[in-house]
């Protein structure tokens with residue numbers, strides 16, 4: 133927790149222009165995704181900001197002149213986060229926005245969780261902290277800064293919601309008027325502490341059912357329910373299984389000619405999915421195949437139920453959740469769009485780009501323990517063939533009963549052993 137009201141000026145930083153140690157000016161600025169401490173360089177006089185260590189900024193801190201002309205950050209791993217922030221001071225003025233106070237509380241000691249983010253997966257994992265904090269600090273008042281689209285994910289009527297009505301993709305540009313609005317709210321409370329919002333909170337103890345209002349797949353029903361396999365489509369990351377196409381797609385992103393190759397890239401992924409479906413269906417003719425995700429480009433052939441949409445609204449999220457929670461296996465390329473599907477489905481196959489290997493498991497919501505964890509959670513290389521992916525899916529579906537049965541027996545044995553120990557303990 134970081135005490136921010138009253139705020140004790142104590143965030144250390146080095147000037148992005150001359151590198152000298154600076155003085156925290158004692159003021160905070162709520163930019164949107166980031167909370168910044170105002171700084172002044174005692175050597176060259178530059179006024180600049182430093183990110184408070186919350187969310188991804190705890191991993192990749194940024195210092196940035198107030199006009200964005202000078203900045204220091206981790207260029208290798210942190211550019212994706214730092215560049216939108218720096219640009220928000222250079223050219224993007226940030227959008228006009230309506231901020232609403234929902235479920236207000238009378239006052240007290242406030243814990244504030246900032247879940248504003250341009251990526252839905254990030255919003256979702258940040259939001260887990262609200263549920264964890266609620267259990268940890270039941271007597272404190274909780275407020276959450278949240279994109280309006282995600283308010284339905286707060287089911288606790290005692291949690292105050294600060295709803296920012298802006299499309300997610302606009303949030304990275306900063307939120308006009310947020311700083312003044314937030315500081316006005318502080319006046320209702322005796323004190324305000326800001327959650328560090330760890331972006332990889334522990335999965336244990338998280339009630340997915342409570343957060344999503346959708347019960348994850350019950351493994352008891354794995355062999356009873358009709359077999360359903362779902363691919364999660366993403367419009368900016370693809371399974372291509374071709375080094376040449378991979379190179380072409382990366383070059384198109386770098387040099388800005390994606391619009392020229394997009395159709396071909398989408399067609400290639402649909403082609404691979406067609407081959408995957410055939411292989412699985414040869415062995416499991418009863419299987420049903422669905423595809424969810426944003427974007428409706430690339431038509432799917434017969435045999436696929438296309439549940440993709442161009443824009444997302446709450447009713448679509450709820451419909452997709454119903455699909456995930458009744459899917460034996462979900463398949464998709466690594467990314468935060470996999471968080472909810474892997475939390476709700478029985479198992480998953482994730483296609484992992486090699487540059488994402490260090491981030492393995494970051495986008496996984498599955499909670500199975502014991503042998504079932506690795507059995508129902510498979511990672512395959514980005515250059516895997518439909519044959520290999522199908523092999524994993526078939527092994528999960530056909531071998532489930534054997535592994536599940538053994539795992540249950542082991543749990544029963546352990547419970548029995550604990551029971552015997554307890555009995556012995558009681559006896560002595």
Ligand SMILES: [Zn+2]
Nearest residue numbers: 147150173176
């Ligand atoms: Zn300086």
